[in-house]
Amino acid sequence: MEDLLQRICSTLQITRTQYDAxxxxxxxxxxxxxxxxDLLKDVDVVIYPQGSLRIGTTVKPLSKQEYDLDLVCELKLDWSKTDAMEVFDAIKxxxxxxxxxxxxLEVKKRCVRLNYAGNYHLDILPACPTNLVSDDCCIKVPxxxxxxxxxxxxxxxxxxxxKVANDYIPLQQYELFEKRAEIQPLPDVEAVELKPPLKRAVQLIxxxxxxxxxxxxxxxxxSIVLTTLAAQTYNKQGSVAETIQGVLDGISVLLSKAQQQNKRLKVANPMNPLEDLSERWxxxxxxxxxxxxFVYDFQREWNQIIDxxxxxxxxxxxxGMFKGHLPVEEELRKQANFMRVLRENNKLGVTSSGILTTSMLSNTIPVKGHNFYGSV
Incomplete structure (x- = not known):
């Protein structure tokens, strides 16, 4: 299951050509x-990426969707003495x-968008620091x-x-991932084999x-609502499957509590509670x-797969769950072949607790060759 999910995540990654562009x-x-x-004369400007590309959870779009990329253009001005629309208009x-x-160019509610030939769009978010002398990274946006x-x-x-994603209990004894001969991650972008479980789980969610x-x-x-809820309900699980199940269970609990209080679930930025990420609702x-x-349907379908x-x-x-233009079938065929090779070389075993593993420990029984996997 874990190897299957890793393979699916690998098909969601942006390619080197896309990343270079x-x-x-x-x-x-x-x-x-x-x-x-001229417009920004004598104003210090700090520009940095934000969103899924920054945290490593970018997902390949479906047929008519584009990559949504975000850039913050932070002007070192006193926001309390500056008109928000003047800042926005200056960037535009x-x-x-x-x-x-x-x-x-396309003008949006909070950003200026650049549309790149149907492949992706770049949102430029104007901003000013909340406090010019503080290093808490909080900003004000028009x-x-x-x-x-x-x-x-x-x-x-x-x-x-x-920080949340990198704090987990890694799988060690029962790893069953196909090892790559060479991993060459893009600059500042993790190869899927190096991503912690939470990041891969967010991609799949x-x-x-x-x-x-x-x-x-x-x-x-x-995306930021789903990403925040996933991180807030994450409990250091070492596998993607357990992470998804734990996240869905956790969000269900939050929804139930909100319903009992006759309120909608509020999702705030953990690093700036004044920002309600779910204000649209x-x-x-x-x-x-x-x-x-969506949450309850996902939870029900995921529990059925786990069983x-x-x-x-x-x-x-x-x-069925990750359909669209995702080449899942090809990856599953690769996995079936990988498992077959392991069996034929006596490198696939099962522990006393029934867990498949490539670690042939003292309590591991080799798996004999068979045609269990069939055609996928």
């Missing part, structure tokens, strides 16, 4: 913004001064819907998530979200209703 876009946009000697005006970017400032902390959030809401994307919960009760149903016995049945169920 993204890195080039980040560099070019950052250089253009920081090189402004700077991007319009570039003929290429002007043709790609919001066009209220024509004022909103609280955030993307940098602190990423550090918090990384987001993929299920995309499949579940494929025909109703307007109701899909945003205040004005969209239907989206919240769909979110609740399955036989790799062919598990494989079929996972293909």
């Amino acid at each position: 993204i890195e080039t876009s980040y560099g070019s946009v950052s250089k253009w913004l920081s090189g402004d000697e 005006k700077r991007m319009l001064q570039n003929e290429t970017y002007a043709q790609m 919001d066009r819907s209220v024509e004022g400032w909103k609280d955030s902390n993307p940098k602190g959030y990423a550090e918090w998530f990384d 987001k993929r299920y979200r995309d499949v579940y809401f494929e025909n109703n994307p307007e109701f899909a919960p945003i 205040d004005n969209d009760a239907m989206a919240y209703k769909h979110f609740v149903k 399955l016995r036989g790799i062919q049945y598990v494989s079929t169920a996972l293909i």
Whole structure:
């Protein structure tokens, strides 16, 4: 099961070509913004990535979706003495001064978006530090819907998530992952084999979200809400399967408590409680209703998969859960072949507790060759 999930996660990774293109876009946009000697004259500018690319949970989009990439353009100004819309307009005006970017530009509620030929879009979020002398990373961002400032902390959030994700009890004795001959992760991007369980679990949760809401994307919960809830309910599980189950159980408990209080579940930024990441639900009760149903449906379907016995049945169920343009079947065939090679070379065993393992310990019984796996 764990090896299957790792293989599925590997198909969700962005490719080297995609990452190189993204890195080039980040560099070019950052250089253009920081090189402004007119609108941003005498203003220190700090530019950094935020979101899924920063924390390593980016997921390959379905057919008509694009990668959503985020960049923060933080201006070292006193926000309390600065008009939010002037900051927003300054960033927008700077991007319009570039003929290429002007043709790609789209104005959103809190950001300026650049659309890159249907492959991905880059959201530029203007911001000012909440406190010019503090290092808590909290920022204020312009919001066009209220024509004022909103609280955030993307940098602190990423550090918090990384800390939670890297604090787990690793699988050691019963690992059953196919080892790669060579791992060459992209700069600042973890290869899937190196990702901690929480990050891989978040990738799969987001993929299920995309499949579940494929025909109703307007109701899909945003990624940061799912990511935050996953990290808040994570309990140091060492496997992806246990992580997903624990997260779904934990969110269900939170939903039940909120329902008992006759309230909707509030998801705040752990590093800036003033930022309500789920504020959309205040004005969209239907989206919240769909979110609740999504969690319970996911939990029920996942529990059914956990109860399955036989790799062919598990494989079929996972293909159904993570369908779309995800080449799951090819990865499952690779896994079946990998297991066959292990058996033929007497490297696959089962422990006294019934767990498959490649670690031939004293209490391990070799698995004899058979055609149990069949065709997947």
